[in-house]
């Protein structure tokens with residue numbers, strides 16, 4: 233039985249194989265937060281654009297230090313002063329342009345104000361407290377590479393160049409279908425045998441944090457023909473069709489059969505725990521095809537599957553390398569476990585101690601126990617057929633969304 237299971241790596245390769253990067257669109261920078269740069273951006277300007285003072289103080293020539301200098305001018309931020317007369321100093325403020333001739337700034341706490349001028353200490357080297365033009369960015373160099381996620385620092389960097397709009401990748405459009413007659417929405421009264429749909433909001437939030445747009449939400453009854461119709465409809469709307477539930481082996485599990493009927497099943501039954509029945513494939517549409525990811529219904533299986541498969545798929549569609557791999561951290565295990573044929577992705581809390589990271593596992597690792605994901609910031613990867621003892625080093629995938 234074990235040899236029928238596909239490895240996670242093989243399945244991921246199959247999922248990403250042939251996925252094309254989405255087209256780009258131009259957006260004002262104020263609307264581009266979280267989006268992914270379609271092209272590399274070249275700096276137009278030196279930043280800072282002129283030599284300027286890093287301190288409130290006095291701009292001088294280093295050769296003139298160690299004596300009292302008269303103040304010949306005052307330069308506030310936003311002003312450009314005149315060339316500095318030899319043997320004088322300029323009162324200057326943080327961000328003020330260094331006057332021609334001056335080569336250092338003495339912070340005001342280090343000087344003494346005298347009647348005849350300002351006493352400047354002698355130990356001030358040329359360049360002190362001067363922020364050189366182009367120290368941060370040189371015009372003509374690459375400012376940001378294609379594939380950069382436009383988060384806080386990158387948005388600031390674009391603004392520092394006076395850039396107002398950027399070419400970003402269109403967001404992947406996702407259809408998220410929940411299967412299962414027993415699954416109802418919060419707000420509806422819960423009858424015997426029913427459960428609320430926890431997968432939908434959980435996955436929607438994760439997908440949005442990964443950079444996708446969830447454009448279609450639907451509930452699919454346990455009926456083969458309707459499942460086929462709803463998958464075909466979703467494929468027309470979306471780049472990626474995701475289902476939850478209905479991929480196992482029961483008579484009411486129609487998703488896999490519908491996928492095989494409409495399109496192609498690339499992978500099913502993976503050597504992972506949780507998430508064994510996860511199904512990957514493609515669905516045809518009028519123009520091209522949509523990728524298909526069938527997540528098992530158990531909430532933790534969906535949660536783990538989203539991190540392992542949906543995040544890299546979105547990364548591939550967006551041309552964003554950081555989304556394609558989760559950071560790997562080696563930690564000291566605070567738990568012991570043993571695996572069989574499936575690689576186990578255990579929900580753990582990584583604790584960053586001065587002595588090094590520690591991984592503490594949630595006690596109940598069952599795939600229906602969503603509580604195990606609440607405090608988890610990582611998945612500890614326990615290879616198949618292995619034993620982990622307390623104190624061993626364990627590799628963890630750090631769950632960073634973007």
Ligand SMILES: Nc1nc2c(c(=O)[nH]1)N[C@H]1C(S)=C(S)[C@@H](COP(=O)(O)OP(=O)(O)OC[C@H]3O[C@@H](n4cnc5c(N)ncnc54)[C@H](O)[C@@H]3O)O[C@H]1N2
Pocket residue numbers: 410411412414415427428429430431432476477478479480481485506507508509527528529530531533599
């Ligand atoms: N005979 C076998 N039975 C099962 C196997 C197997 O190999 N042989 N695999 C088990 C494993 S492992 C998993 S995982 C599940 C996955 O099954 P499905 O993907 O077909 O999921 P469902 O049966 O539809 O649901 C499983 C479970 O999750 C609940 N669920 C479904 N959708 C939601 C939702 N949106 N929100 C919250 N909970 C949901 C559902 O009620 C079930 O309890 O199959 C095992 N069985």
Ligand code: MOO
Pocket residue numbers: 504505506507508509528530532533599600
């Ligand atoms: O693969 Mo299932 O998710 O173990 O319960």
